[in-house]
Amino acid sequence: MSMTDGPTPMQTAAAEQAAEDREASSKAAGRSDLRERGKRKPGYFSDRWHALSRQQQWAFLVIVVVLAYLLPLINPPIITTEPGNNFALACFDMARFALIAVGLNVVVGYAGLLDLGYVAFFAVGSYVAAMLTSPDSPYLHIPYLWTLPLAMAVTMFFGVMLGVPTLRLRGDYLAIVTLGFGEIIRILATIIPAMKGQVGFQNVGHPPGTEADGTPIFSNSNGVPWYWLTLTIIIIVTLLVGNLERSRVGRAWIAIREDEDAAEIMGVPTFKYKVWAFAIGAAIGGLSGALFAGQVGFVNNQKFDVTTSILFLAAVVLGGAGNKVGAILGGALVSYIPLRFTAIAEYKYLIFGIALVLIMIFRSQGLLPARQRLLAYGRTALNKVTNRAAMEPKDTDKPPAGTDSRAAGERGAEA
């Protein structure tokens, strides 16, 4: 593997994009001219990334992960959100948004279903954690960590309940039903006495463990342990979701996203996989809700308005729907920007609303575009295909066949 990787980095660049291949090879030869360099194509970073060897990728990832863990301790001067917002708590908030974005990305990015009420799943997760750990609740009490899987199970159930009637139909119904559901959960929390409306539940549980002086490690004011916990969960969830993405399930999702009718005709049980995507997305939303409830320690009906759902959607769309790294980045950014630049925090909804429209009009693939092809085959197949592509003549100005057929496919899908 590494033998073939090493000497031919330029050839592993996406085979379909001959123009970029030329750019890459000219760079490798040290002849990069400014004009070529100036225009970075959408797949630029992804191509550079896939040009690295496996070992280099791992080394890079380890550094990134270690830096991510150390982030609240280093508290880097320009990046920090202080004064104004505690940086460790800001880190937790970013991680929470990133986790939500990873979950929503499964629904919106992979399966192409528009979920506008994601906050509802988040709310359900929060209430599960609160009602089963807070002393304000008369019900059964269980240790906090057990509420995390339970919250996932309950939200998954809600996801299936909501998904089964709507997912048989075209995607737009799901959008409005989820939008309604997002609002309904908030109303139910207000008007059902058992959910305690604005009074809410205080002293929601937290993971066990105390410092030397007896104060709990996972306190509400200390963001660092919560951030580490969430980051660990993000890594696990991302790995799991990444495996799903490369499996039969992921291929089915992407087929559904690209053209549901064609997928159905090709034998993909679209309904089943849509419900799966929706339920998995919901479960991740519930998980992040339970984490949020634990960190804040207080849950009431004021935290879950539908506008927050749109922020979540903006996170996925901004990062690049269908790309899990993009989703993490987008989630972190959507949380980070208002915390860092407190002057514009008041306008954040407006800013992200406008951003949604502008991104859709001008760059619908987001910051990090999804790799749509070769996803399923892994690295070996990628090399095989790209090596074959490297032998083909590349110095034509005509757009290469891959892009062409893809564009044709898209046209066909909408016709």
Next chain:
Amino acid sequence: MLPSLVPLLPTENDWITFDVPSLAENFWSATFDGLTFGAIYALVALGYTLVYGVLNLINFAHSEVFIVGCYAVFFTLSGLGFGPSVPRLDIWAIILNLLLALVLAMVASAVTAFLLERIAYKPLRKRNAPRLVFLITAIGASFTIQYLIYLWRGPSPELALTMFRPTPIFDVFGTIIDSQQLVIIIAAVIMMVGIDRFISKSRTGRGIRAVAQDPDTATLMGVNKERIIITTFVIGGLLAGAAALFYVMKIPSGVQYSGGFVLGIKAFAAAVLGGIGNVRGALLGGLLLGLIGNYGQILLGNSQWTDVVAFVVLVLVLLLRPEGILGTSLGRSKA
């Protein structure tokens, strides 16, 4: 293990209670009030239905088109000297003022709908974007308008205006129907019938139906698709503006930046209930949803249950009969 599960079960009616006697007692007043709300839902639902019929797009920003109309009504009437107390004007002056507010609200909503179509949707249609992109743009546009209003007017609702004192008109089954309810229901039904005639008889209406049926063939047959799409948005806007006047009349304290949002979901539920894409379906669905919502609210004992009931109706319709009561048939051939 089993005893420890007992506390999980709801105790002492903590979750949901049904108040049947209260519903039986207030049945007729709930009916007439429900029809009034239903007429308003129906007018807004038409905007969803028409755009959905022609473009197959849920125009999420339609709720904002509606709320812009509400603000137009509010500013016109407060500019004309209306306030929280009953105005001291004779009946004709009030009617003239309300007509002026109606026209301005319709214009404001129609202009919003027009701009929305030009700025947000047209660039997407030009490059033939996937449906998901349309939907995300729609929700983004809705969000943007909502927060522009928020930044302009703040979070609290506007001052409640009283247009006229509702006077009892006649008595049905011991329940008094007042002038306000009568005005709203009659005006809304007249508009509905007008729109229905317009869609089925006029040249433009035929164009709308043709584009809904098959945009490409319609274009080949000489229908100007772009103009039809704009007309559809503008008609939806006009009706939303009219609904705005009735809404402010019925719920004076409802003029708020987020006021359109929930009403939009209910109106959409009404459109789906009647059969989305179907003009008469919007009327039927709106009236039915108004009734169901009102009964549910009284049965469950809190006005906020209306929204929950409407939502449950939407989900049930999608589960049992997704094509709605009258079926989806703006283009007549769409099954």
